[in-house]
Amino acid sequence: MKKEKKVFCNSCKTTTNHSILSEHKVSDEVTFEENGTTENLEIGQFLYQVINCNGCGAITFRYRNYRTEFYTFDEITKEEIFVAGKYYDTYFPERINDQLLIKQFPGIPSIIFEVYNEIINAYNRNSFILCASGLRTITEAVCNHFKMDGVSLGNKIYNLSKCRLINKELSEALRAHKFLGNDAVHNLISPTKEELRLSIELFEDVLHSLFTIPFKHNDLKKRISKRM
Numbered sequence: 001m002k003k004e005k006k007v008f009c010n011s012c013k014t015t016t017n018h019s020i021l022s023e024h025k026v027s028d029e030v031t032f033e034e035n036g037t038t039e040n041l042e043i044g045q046f047l048y049q050v051i052n053c054n055g056c057g058a059i060t061f062r063y064r065n066y067r068t069e070f071y072t073f074d075e076i077t078k079e080e081i082f083v084a085g086k087y088y089d090t091y092f093p094e095r096i097n098d099q100l101l102i103k104q105f106p107g108i109p110s111i112i113f114e115v116y117n118e119i120i121n122a123y124n125r126n127s128f129i130l131c132a133s134g135l136r137t138i139t140e141a142v143c144n145h146f147k148m149d150g151v152s153l154g155n156k157i158y159n160l161s162k163c164r165l166i167n168k169e170l171s172e173a174l175r176a177h178k179f180l181g182n183d184a185v186h187n188l189i190s191p192t193k194e195e196l197r198l199s200i201e202l203f204e205d206v207l208h209s210l211f212t213i214p215f216k217h218n219d220l221k222k223r224i225s226k227r228m
Contacts, residue, residue: 005017005018006018007051007053007060007095008095008096008097009053009055009056009058009060010058010060010093010095010096011053011056011058012053012055012056012058015097016053016054016055016056017053017054017055018051018052018053018054018060019051019052019054020049020050020051021050021051021052021059022049022050023047023048023049023050024047024048024049025045025046025047025048026045026046026047026048027042027044027045027046028042028043028044028045028046029041029042029043030043042068043067043068043070044065044066044067044068045064045065045066045068046063046064046065046066047062047063047064047066048061048062048063048064049061049062049063049064050062060091060092060093061091061092062089062090062091062092063089063090063091063092064087064088064089064090065087065088065089065090066085066086066087066088067085067086067088068085069082069083069084069085070082070083071083094124099123099124100120100123100124100197100200101120102116102117102120103204105204105207105208105211105212106211106212106215106216107211107212107214107215108207108211108212109145111141112138112141112142112145112207115134115137115138115141116138116203116207118134119131119134119135119138119200120200122134123193123196123197123200126193128190128191128192128193128196129190131196131200132190132191132196132199135196135199135200135203136153138203139153139157139174139203140153140156142160142174142206142207142210143156143157143159143160144156146160146163146165146210148160148163154175157171157174157175158171160174165209165210166206166209166210167209170202170205170206170209173199173202173203173205173206174203174206176199176202
């Protein structure tokens with residue numbers, strides 16, 4: 001059993017030591033002919049591994065695509081440059097350390113939750129333009145759910161705040177989502193991953209404010225009423 005460098009563990013929710021339980025290697029080679037002689041040159045390896053967490057024992061399958069080191073010619077400096085070998089790893093199941101988890105919002109309409117679910121999936125798959133478009137879509141869906149009047153989405157967002165359904169800060173956050181979505185849809189401008197993460201987290205605050213808090217408030221009132 002070979003020791004392995006630290007890997008993020010989905011079960012432990014942190015980076016832990018892992019061991020390689022099993023490994024199968026396949027060479028990636030190119031064939032070329034030089035001076036009448038045919039030769040094979042290894043340019044990398046495909047490694048299929050079963051690894052387990054040394055903390056909780058969780059089993060993971062990992063596919064590694066290793067590209068060997070090589071020299072390349074720099075046209076600007078007119079010098080050879082050394083490029084170090086590198087591993088490209090794919091895990092099954094996927095690692096969640098850089099992903100957002102789908103949260104639950106009691107009382108949320110199913111259609112709005114479906115859009116939210118697609119936004120999180122688009123983010124986790126690095127589909128940033130689709131994710132930004134989804135933020136604009138869900139903003140409009142929320143405004144329509146509460147029957148906000150307005151000739152534009154900006155007016156509807158303003159009316160959410162005017163009707164005291166959300167506070168001023170959350171209203172401004174919704175406007176930011178609207179412009180992110182406009183850039184993505186009309187100008188094909190992709191926001192950064194960090195911008196999207198912050199926007200999604202802010203929108204989750206909006207969903208909590210509009211749906212979760214009223215749902216829990218009503219549930220508490222019913223429980224107190226029954227007890228009285």
